[in-house]
Every structure is written in structure tokens, then in C-alpha cells.
Amino acid sequence: MVTQPHFLFLASALFAVGAFGLFWRRHNVIVLLMCLELMLLAANLAFVTFAAYAGDLAGQVFVMFTLTVAAAEAAIALAILLLFFRGRGSIAVESLSSLRG
Amino acid sequence: MSTALAAIAPELTLAVMALVLLLLAAVRGQAAARPVLRGGAVALALVFAVLGATAGAPAQSVFGDMVVVDVFATALKMALVLALMAALALSAAPMRLDNIARPEYPIVTLLAGVGMMGMVSAQHFLALYVAMEMQALALYILVSSGASSARSAEAGVKYVLLGALASALMLFGMALLYGATGALDYVTIRTVLEGVDAPGLTVGAGLAFLLAGMAFKISATPFHMWTPDVYAGAPTRVTTLLALAPKIAAAGALARLLFGPLEPLAAQWVPILVVLSVASMSWAALAGVVQGDLKRLMAYSTIGNMGYMLLGFIAGGADGLAAALFYLLVYVLSVAGVFAVILAMRRDGRVVTEIVELSGLARSRPLLAAGMAALMLSLAGVPPLAGFFAKFVVFKVLIDQGMWLLAVYGLLTTVVAAYYYIKVVKVLYFDIPAEPLDRAPARARAAVLAVSVLGVVALLLAPGLGLDVARVAVAPLF
Numbered sequence: 001m002v003t004q005p006h007f008l009f010l011a012s013a014l015f016a017v018g019a020f021g022l023f024w025r026r027h028n029v030i031v032l033l034m035c036l037e038l039m040l041l042a043a044n045l046a047f048v049t050f051a052a053y054a055g056d057l058a059g060q061v062f063v064m065f066t067l068t069v070a071a072a073e074a075a076i077a078l079a080i081l082l083l084f085f086r087g088r089g090s091i092a093v094e095s096l097s098s099l100r101g
Numbered sequence: 102m103s104t105a106l107a108a109i110a111p112e113l114t115l116a117v118m119a120l121v122l123l124l125l126a127a128v129r130g131q132a133a134a135r136p137v138l139r140g141g142a143v144a145l146a147l148v149f150a151v152l153g154a155t156a157g158a159p160a161q162s163v164f165g166d167m168v169v170v171d172v173f174a175t176a177l178k179m180a181l182v183l184a185l186m187a188a189l190a191l192s193a194a195p196m197r198l199d200n201i202a203r204p205e206y207p208i209v210t211l212l213a214g215v216g217m218m219g220m221v222s223a224q225h226f227l228a229l230y231v232a233m234e235m236q237a238l239a240l241y242i243l244v245s246s247g248a249s250s251a252r253s254a255e256a257g258v259k260y261v262l263l264g265a266l267a268s269a270l271m272l273f274g275m276a277l278l279y280g281a282t283g284a285l286d287y288v289t290i291r292t293v294l295e296g297v298d299a300p301g302l303t304v305g306a307g308l309a310f311l312l313a314g315m316a317f318k319i320s321a322t323p324f325h326m327w328t329p330d331v332y333a334g335a336p337t338r339v340t341t342l343l344a345l346a347p348k349i350a351a352a353g354a355l356a357r358l359l360f361g362p363l364e365p366l367a368a369q370w371v372p373i374l375v376v377l378s379v380a381s382m383s384w385a386a387l388a389g390v391v392q393g394d395l396k397r398l399m400a401y402s403t404i405g406n407m408g409y410m411l412l413g414f415i416a417g418g419a420d421g422l423a424a425a426l427f428y429l430l431v432y433v434l435s436v437a438g439v440f441a442v443i444l445a446m447r448r449d450g451r452v453v454t455e456i457v458e459l460s461g462l463a464r465s466r467p468l469l470a471a472g473m474a475a476l477m478l479s480l481a482g483v484p485p486l487a488g489f490f491a492k493f494v495v496f497k498v499l500i501d502q503g504m505w506l507l508a509v510y511g512l513l514t515t516v517v518a519a520y521y522y523i524k525v526v527k528v529l530y531f532d533i534p535a536e537p538l539d540r541a542p543a544r545a546r547a548a549v550l551a552v553s554v555l556g557v558v559a560l561l562l563a564p565g566l567g568l569d570v571a572r573v574a575v576a577p578l579f
Contacts, residue, residue, distance in 0.1 A: 008280075015273055022266065032262055039269035043276050050280035058285050059276075062227050066272060069234045073265055076238055080245045080257040087251030096255055099330040 007049040015042035026093045029084075033077055040070050105163035108170045110155070111148045111178060112218050118144035119211040126204035134202040141189055141207035145214075149182045160577055166286050167225040176574035177221040177353040180430060184345035185214045187437045190545035191444055192338035198447070198541060206246065210342065213239035217346055221353035224361070226275045226285040229354060233271075233318070236347060237264050244343070247336040256334025263317065263327040271314025277307030278362075290362035300366060308366055312373050315358070318351035321411065322380035325404045329392075332400035337452065340396055341440035344403055345433050352410065352429050356422055359414060360578045367417065374415050379510060381408030386517035395443055395454050398521060399436065402480060405518055406432045409495055412511055416498040419572065419579045424494045427571040431491040431560070435476045438553025441546045442473045447539040456525060461534025470529045472554045479557045481522035482515050487560035487567075494568060 018039035022032055044063045051059025081091060088095050106113065122140045126133045152175055160171035189207055196202040216239060219232025241261045247253025279285055281303040282293040297304070316324040332340045363370060385405025392398040410432070413425025446453050463470040479488035492515060499508040560567055 011276075015269075018269070029258060029262070033265075036262070036265045036269055039266070040272060043269060043272040046273065046276035047279065050276065050283075054280075054283050056283060058227075059279055062230075062279075062285065065227060065231060069231065069238075072238055073234065073261075073268075076241050077258075077261045077265065080241060080254060080261055083245055084251070084254035084258050087254050096258060098252055099255055099259070099334045 004049060004053045008046060011042045011046040011049060013042075014045065015039050018042060029081055029091045029093060029096070032093065033074065033081075037070065037074065040066065104161070105168075108161055108163045109168060109222075111151050111182075112215050112222075114148050114151055115144060115211055115218065116215045118147070119208050119215070122204070122211070123208050126208065129204075131203065133204045134196075137204035138189065138193055138202075138207045141211055142186065144211060145182050145186045145189070149179060149186075152179050152182065162224060164228075165225075166288060167228040168219075168222045169224040170222060171577035173353070173356075173574050173577045174222045176570070177349055178218045180349050180433070181214065181217050181221070181346055184349060184433060184437070185210060185342070187549050188338070188342035188345055191341050191441055191549055193545055194541060194543040195336075195338050195444055195452075198450070206243070209239050209242050209246075213243070213342075214346070217350035220350040221357070223354060223357065224287045226279065229358075230268075230272065230275065233354065234268060236350060237268070240264075240339075240343065240347065243339045244331055244335040246339065247334075250336070252334040253336055256331045259327055259334075260331045267314045267317030267324070269314075270310045270317070274307045274310030274312075274314060277303050277310065281307060287357070287362040291364060294362065294365040297365070300369060304366065305369060308363065308369055309373065311358070311363075312370060312377075315351065315355050316377055319348060319355065319407045319410075320400075320404050321377040321407050322384040322404060324377075325381065325384070328404055329397050329400040332403075333394055333397045333454075337396065337440070337444050337454070340399075341437075341444065344399060344436050344440060348403070348407070349429065349433060352425070356414070356425070356575070356578065360422060371415055371417070374411050375507065378408045378411035378415060379507070381405060381411070382511055382514040382518075386514040389518060389521045392521070393455055393457070395446075395456050395459075395525075398456065398525075399439060399443075402518075402522075403436075405514070406480075408514075409492060409511060412495045412499055412507065415507065416495075416502045416504065418498075418502075419575055420501070421498045422575045422578065423568060423571040424498045426575055427568050428491040428495050430571070431487045431557070431567070432480075434553055434556045435479050435488060438472060438476045438550045438557070439480075441550040441553065442469060442476075445469060445538065445541075445543070445546055447541065448536060450539065453538075456528055457532075458535060458538075459525065459528050460532035461529075462538070463530045464534045465537040469550070472550045474526045474529055475554050475557060477522040477525045481519040483519075485561045487557040490560060490564050 018035045021035035044066055047059040047063050085091050122137045126137050156175050162169045189210060213236045216232050216235030223229035223232050241257060244260050245254050245257025282290045284290050320328040381404050385401045389398060389401035392401060410425045410428045413421045413428060446458060479486035482489045482492045496508045
């Protein structure tokens with residue numbers, strides 16, 4: 001029997017995997033974007049789970065908005081990355097270093 | 102419906118004007134750069150007039166309680182519009198000099214403005230999320246808009262990555278709070294949370310994720326990593342915008358969250374804010390000392406000052422929040438002038454941003470140097486300038502709440518941070534003059550600098566006035 005905690009555990013695990021990937025295997029900016037996308041989708045899964053089990057639609061509608069915004073975000077992020085690639089000829093994370101943090 | 106539309110008239114005006122200007126830009130192409138910039142300024146003036154006309158109207162919630170329009174929202178929106186105006190006005194000269202005047206710039210700035218105005222009015226997680234993303238997406242574009250500059254694109258990549266991380270954290274926090282309370286609107290969440298004796302893991306984790314996301318937006322340590330790189334890499338006109346407007350919007354949204362739905366969790370969020378505030382004040386004071394680049398220095402200055410602003414949130418209550426709001430507005434006022442000076446820094450047609458480039462500016466440009474010196478002293482908290490008064494107010498509300506230790510610690514960090522502000526003054530007045538900076542006529546720059554310096558000095562005449570305005574503005578939240 002799959003219950004609410006299972007879904008929530010999955011959502012948290014996906015979120016953790018995304019966050020882990022962001023800080024662990026950082027060699028390529030595209031991979032970082034994928035990790036971020038995973039984190040967003042994990043949050044969406046949590047929303048849908050809570051909404052479905054509470055019988056409330058608001059959370060599911062929220063996910064529609066998040067998906068749309070995430071698409072816009074990905075479009076802009078890739079455009080900026082393309083701009084960066086044109087200037088630097090690389091999208092390796094190590095090439096993000098002319099500005100030191 | 103018509104009352105709902107009337108309530109969001111300022112946002113609607115701005116959005117419609119942005120679209121009209123976009124159409125103009127599409128038809129006329131690059132030739133539209135100047136008219137679009139003028140149109141943008143007119144749109145902001147129009148919005149300011151609309152805000153002024155509705156400032157006294159009673160508070161109302163519209164769109165199924167998603168959006169609230171009250172004195173707090175209107176006051177912050179007026180501040181936002183002024184900040185956007187200053188940023189647009191300051192952007193004209195550098196874009197003309199660099200031959201990169203494009204109509205897209207003012208349009209995207211206006212769209213970011215729509216998002217920021219939405220943030221301070223949001224009373225629902227969905228409204229907050231959409232508004233926040235709207236301003237963030239527009240700002241990502243602006244940060245990377247530096248003409249053929251790899252640094253600008255790198256700043257853009259960093260901003261977009263860390264900004265998306267902040268959104269993801271916030272979204273996860275919202276999901277957890279939604280699961281725990283079963284609601285997305287602030288009023289219901291507050292009612293539910295008030296009925297909970299000991300908040301469970303879901304609520305606690307939700308709160309922590311939400312606050313982490315907000316801390317990114319106001320660049321509080323340890324979520325500040327993007328700030329110095331983005332400030333330094335973005336074109337200076339965009340850094341100006343970043344330093345002014347988004348901070349007002351994020352602080353407004355944070356105030357609505359903390360003193361709205363999350364008020365019952367004050368015992369949980371106060372310690373988190375204390376950590377953020379202490380870390381910001383300490384790190385900014387220490388790291389700011391070694392900065393040689395003025396834009397980077399201003400990034401650390403922002404981080405530190407957000408720490409001081411959070412002290413007002415920590416003190417809590419109407420007085421604490423009024424102090425925080427007052428602090429924020431004084432800070433934004435001074436920063437506008439500082440960036441007006443940074444934008445004047447060009448030598449032989451090249452942009453320079455190192456502090457040493459200001460050496461002996463007092464000889465060649467006495468007025469510019471005097472203005473910069475006054476603003477730096479105000480940021481350092483030297484009496485009797487506005488910066489001193491703002492810090493005094495924040496520390497006073499803390500002490501009134503019996504938080505002596507935190508106030509004393511804040512005071513100590515201001516002393517350390519004063520070093521780098523006063524160092525700039527020393528460079529301006531006592532160092533061997535460098536080659537004089539280029540002279541370019543820029544009425545807008547002079548106007549912004551004059552308003553900023555006069556504001557910072559004139560507050561001396563009526564120190565209570567600004568604080569009274571802040572008290573009136575925060576009243577609807579309590």
C-alpha cells in the first residue's frame with residue numbers, strides 16, 4: 001500500500017538528490033540546471049501529494065504555475081548559458097571563475 | 102471585478118505601458134531606444150501618481166484574497182517606483198556613451214517592477230511565487246545584458262543558478278507549510294498555526310526552507326554568495342537597479358510573511374534571523390575590508406546592511422518593523438547616490454570601478470567627491486547623517502526588547518565596517534590625485550546624487566519624520 005508518507009519520502013529524496021548533485025558533481029552547468037529542475041519537480045510532487053490527500057485543488061493548480069514558470073526559467077537560463085559559451089567557449093563549472101566569490 | 106482591477110491599477114498601468122513600449126520597440130527597432138526610455142520614465146511617473154492618489158484608500162483584499170492593497174503595500178510601491186526611476190535615469194548616460202542604447206532595457210526593467218510590486222502585495226503563496234519569479238527572470242536578463250562582456254554573462258549564469266536554487270528552496274518550504282496547514286493563503290495559514298501548540302517537523306522544515314529562500318533574495322549570509330560576483334560582473338547600471346529595488350520588494354515580502362502567517366512561529370524564526378543577521382554583519386565587515394573594487398565593496402555593504410535591517414525584524418512588533426523599514430529606505434537612498442558616483446567613473450572612455458581610481462577626486466571634481474564622502478560617512482554611521490540615525494533607531498528597538506548583546510555586537514561590527522567606508526573618504530581627499538575622470542554631461546546623475554545627499558543630510562532637520570512615516574506604513578501588519 002502506497003501512502004502519503006511514501007510520496008513525501010520520494011519528494012524529499014528527489015529534492016535531496018538535486019541539492020546533492022548541485023554541490024557534489026559540479027563539472028557542467030547543464031548538469032547543475034538539471035539538478036535544479038529536479039529540486040523544483042520534487043517540490044511539485046510534494047504539492048500534488050498534499051493536495052491529493054487533503055482533497056484540495058489549490059496545491060495542484062499551484063503546480064501548473066510552477067511548471068510554467070520553470071519552463072520560462074529554463075529558457076532564460078539556457079539563453080544566458082549560450083551567451084556565456086560564446087564568450088568563454090566552455091560551459092564547465094570551473095570556467096565560472098573570472099569573478100571570484 | 103472592477104474593484105479588483107482598480108486595486109491593482111498601478112501594476113496594470115506598468116504592465117500595459119511595458120507592453121505598449123514593447124510594441125513600439127518591435128515596430129521601430131533600435132531607433133526606439135530613446136523614446137522607449139522616455140516612455141518608461143513617463144510610465145513610472147504615471148504609476149507614482151496613481152499610487153499617490155490611492156494612498157489614503159482603506160485596505161482591501163482582492164482576487165480571492167490573493168492580493169492585498171494597504172498602506173504598507175502602497176508605501177513600498179512608491180519607494181519601488183522611485184528606485185526604478187533612479188535606476189532608469191542613471192542608465193541613460195552610460196548606455197549612450199557605450200553605444201548600446203537598446204529599447205529592451207527599460208522594458209525589462211518595467212516588467213521587473215511589476216513583479217516587485219506584486220511581491221509587496223502578495224497575500225498568498227501562489228501570488229508571492231509568481232511575482233517573485235517575474236522580477237527574478239527579468240533581473241537575470243538584465244544582469245547578462247552587458248554588451249559582449251563575458252563577465253556579464255558569467256554574472257548572469259551565477260545569478261540564474263543561485264536564484265533558481267533559492268526558488269526551489271522556497272517552493273519546497275511552501276509545499277511543506279501547505280501540507281501542514283492545508284492552505285496557501287496567509288490568513289488561513291495564520292489561523293491554523295495559531296491553533297498549534299508545538300509545531301511539528303513539517304512546519305519547522307517548511308519555515309526553514311522558506312526563510313532560506315528569502316535570505317537569498319535579501320542576500321543575507323550564508324546565502325549571500327551570489328551578491329559580490331553578480332554586483333561586480335553585471336553592468337553598473339544594472340547593479341544600481343539590483344542594489345535599490347529588489348531589496349525593497351524582498352524585505353516587504355519577508356515582513357508580510359513573518360508578521361502575517363508565520364507570526365505564531367516567532368519563537369522558531371527569531372533564532373534563525375539572529376543567525377542570519379549576526380553572520381551577515383560579521384562577514385560583511387570582515388570581507389569588505391579587503392575589497393579593492395567599489396562595486397564589490399557595495400555588495401558587501403548590502404550584505405552587512407541587510408543584517409542590520411534584520412535586527413529590526415528580530416526586535417519585532419510595529420516598532421521593530423518600522424525601524425527596519427526606515428533603515429532600509431535610508432540605505433536605499435544613500436546607495437542611489439553612491440551608484441550615481443560609480444557610474445560617473447570613466448577614464449578615456451573606459452569604465453573603471455577600483456577604489457584607487459577615485460584618488461584625489463576632491464581636487465578635480467570637488468562636488469562629486471563631497472557627495473560621495475557624505476554618503477560614505479552616512480553608510481559608516483557617522484553622526485549626524487541619516488545613516489547614523491537609522492542605525493540608532495534599530496539598536497534602540499533592540500535594547501527596548503532587552504536584546505543588549507545583539508545590539509552591542511551590531512555596534513562592534515559597524516565600527517569594523519566603518520573602516521572601509523572611511524577609507525574611501527581618505528582616498529577621495531588625501532591620496533595623490535590620479536588622472537582626472539572623464540567629464541560627461543549627465544543631468545540625471547547630478548539629480549540623483551543631489552537628492553540622495555540632500556536626503557541623507559536633511560534628515561538631520563526632521564529625524565522623527567521618516568520614522569513616523571515608517572510607523573504609519575507598517576501599521577496594517579499589526
